[in-house]
Amino acid sequence: MDGVIYHGNKLLPGVKQFVEWLVKEDKKFLFLTNSSERTRKELQNKMSRMGIELDEKVFYTSALATAAFLSSQKPNGSAYIIGEAGLINALYNVGYSMNNVDPDYVVVGESHSYSFEKIAHAVNLVFNGAKLIGTNPDITGPVEGGIVPATKALVAPIEMATGRKAYFVGKPNPLMMRIALKKIECSNDETIIIGDRMDTDIIAGIESEIETCLVLSGITNMSMISNFPYNPHFILNGVIDLIEQ
Structure with a gap:
């Protein structure tokens, strides 16, 4: 969402009109974010503070995808977590316990309290058999x-x-893309993924056979696109331009 919908705590130009258009036209949509920091409720509240009211179900994070994946691999397992509330809550809600001694997994997400001590502890846990997940x-x-x-x-x-x-x-x-398609109950050929990153958003769409739209409101600019061996289907300045397409 950062770079497409907002920068930090600032809504990007045209986003409010774009979201209103999605709702008015009864489009199925999902805010699919690689960030694992926030819970769905926190994302909902953040958008509300910026003037956009949405159901928390329209948000799906890499933390939720990670929790679903680990639960499918080892139900009710344990993890040592380097991350924030979004990741901790997601794992807790699928029955995972927090374990700093002999966890099944070391799970790393974005963290504001990342430290040498946590790295060293994670290293020793992985050496002792824990699987490493990002x-x-x-x-x-x-x-x-x-x-x-x-x-x-x-x-x-x-x-x-x-x-x-x-x-x-x-x-x-592609695991996260399949989850997203199931949640909005859409097929590949009736979906478009909009993102600001060539190395995650755009390649995710291409590898999942979904149309892609790169917006230049985030981390990628025009001069960077030629560095990649693939291209987005569309390139726009921001999401508001989609309404005019």
Whole structure:
């Protein structure tokens, strides 16, 4: 959502009109975010503060996708979590317990309390048999005035120290795309994915055979597109331009 709907706590131009159009035209839609920080309720409240009222069911995060994946792999398992409320609550709600001693998984998402001590502890847990999971493979994320390290950057030291590779659940993993399509009850050929990242949003659509729209309101600009061996179906300045297409 960051870079497409808002930057930090600032709504991007035309977003309110775009959302109103979605509702008026009775479009099926889902705000699919790779961020694992916030719960659905927190995302709903954030949008409300910016003047947009939506049901919390229209939000789906990489934290929820990660929880669903882990629950399917090992029901009622345990995890050592480096992350925020969105990730902790998602795992708790599928029956996972928090375990700092001998967890089944080490799960990493965006975190404001990332520290050397947590990295060192995670490294030892992985060495002792815990599987390493990342909520998404984003390296950076946009904020007002710049960028911040995202999940893949936080997972990297653990991978390097252990020699183990993390499994990333969020976009562009087709798993998350299949979940999204089921939630909106749509098929690939009647869906479009809108995003600001070539390396997650656009490739996720391409690999899932969904039409893609890159918006230049976030982390990608025109000069960066040629660095990738694939192209979006559409390139627009922002979501408001979709109404005019």
